[in-house]
Amino acid sequence: MDESQNLHERSTSMSNKDFQRLSQFIYKQCGIKMTTAKKTMLEARLNKRLRMLQMYSFTDYCDYLFSQNGMESELVQMIDVVTTNKTDFFREPDHFEYLVQQVIPQWERRHGSRGHKLSVWSAGCSTGEEPYTLAMILSDYAEENPGFAFNILATDISTRVLEKARQAIYEEDRVDPVPMAMKKKYLLRSKDRSNPLVRVNPALREKIHFRRLNFMDDEFGMREPLDIIFCRNVIIYFDRPTQEQVLNHFYRLMAPGAHIFMGHSETLNGLDVPLVSVHPTVYRKVQ
Numbered sequence: 001m002d003e004s005q006n007l008h009e010r011s012t013s014m015s016n017k018d019f020q021r022l023s024q025f026i027y028k029q030c031g032i033k034m035t036t037a038k039k040t041m042l043e044a045r046l047n048k049r050l051r052m053l054q055m056y057s058f059t060d061y062c063d064y065l066f067s068q069n070g071m072e073s074e075l076v077q078m079i080d081v082v083t084t085n086k087t088d089f090f091r092e093p094d095h096f097e098y099l100v101q102q103v104i105p106q107w108e109r110r111h112g113s114r115g116h117k118l119s120v121w122s123a124g125c126s127t128g129e130e131p132y133t134l135a136m137i138l139s140d141y142a143e144e145n146p147g148f149a150f151n152i153l154a155t156d157i158s159t160r161v162l163e164k165a166r167q168a169i170y171e172e173d174r175v176d177p178v179p180m181a182m183k184k185k186y187l188l189r190s191k192d193r194s195n196p197l198v199r200v201n202p203a204l205r206e207k208i209h210f211r212r213l214n215f216m217d218d219e220f221g222m223r224e225p226l227d228i229i230f231c232r233n234v235i236i237y238f239d240r241p242t243q244e245q246v247l248n249h250f251y252r253l254m255a256p257g258a259h260i261f262m263g264h265s266e267t268l269n270g271l272d273v274p275l276v277s278v279h280p281t282v283y284r285k286v287q
């Protein structure tokens with residue numbers, strides 16, 4: 001077997017000590033809790049990095065990752081590999097109905113006539129399906145309600161998913177959940193039908209500002225109070241103290257009356273955060 005093939009196929013196992021070093025580091029950097037049950041998954045995902053870097057042991061990888069050089073160039077790559085980025089257009093669709101039927105009309109009664117823009121944040125936006133869904137829903141709403149305007153900020157810790165989100169190019173079957181009328185209005189189809197792709201049209205792309213943000217940072221750099229936060233299927237990877245810390249940070253950034261949408265398997269029950277439940281997995285800041 002030649003050397004390159006060997007390198008390509010090689011799979012290195014991770015000692016418990018290296019797993020401890022890595023899981024503590026990942027927890028500190030990203031808040032993501034790697035229980036021992038996740039060791040095999042971490043090993044498999046990081047083996048790809050070892051092969052790329054032509055390294056033969058996780059001890060070497062840890063030494064490199066924790067060095068100044070590694071912190072500058074490998075940290076971002078490591079985060080790309082360890083984060084779970086599953087997402088979809090119109091995921092958990094009942095949230096979008098509740099947003100349009102309840103939350104926005106409420107917000108308009110409070111602010112609409114004063115020329116404010118609804119400020120929306122997709123926090124943990126992955127490859128962009130969630131913020132583009134929001135942009136379609138809100139653009140349709142603006143068409144029917146003259147004077148209504150909005151801003152969408154979309155952030156993620158992973159630079160790889162943000163790059164894909166900015167490009168806004170998806171395989172055509174990914175947009176199956178998008179209603180036909182919206183597909184016609186907001187999506188462009190590739191000419192080459194042997195490789196069926198769609199791209200979000202430029203007008204909709206312009207509605208979203210993408211940037212990198214780590215919930216573990218002390219400062220999020222928000223310029224204005226937020227009216228709506230979608231933070232779905234992200235805190236599920238954090239332990240309780242981290243969930244509380246992150247949600248209290250969000251709370252301080254929310255305008256009075258603002259809403260936060262969590263994933264359908266996430267609950268704030270039992271967390272010390274002053275948000276009130278108004279709908280399944282939707283919470284409101286009272287004042």
Ligand SMILES: C[S@@+](CC[C@H](N)C(=O)[O-])C[C@H]1O[C@@H](n2cnc3c(N)ncnc32)[C@H](O)[C@@H]1O
Pocket residue numbers: 029030031032083084085086087088091123124125126127130155156157158161213214215216231232233234263
């Ligand atoms: C499963 S995806 C959820 C995407 C979308 N919100 C949805 O529900 O379809 C979780 C995202 O959270 C991001 N994430 C994980 N830890 C993070 C952190 N500490 N700060 C910011 N984003 C993080 C991941 O990179 C990933 O893209």
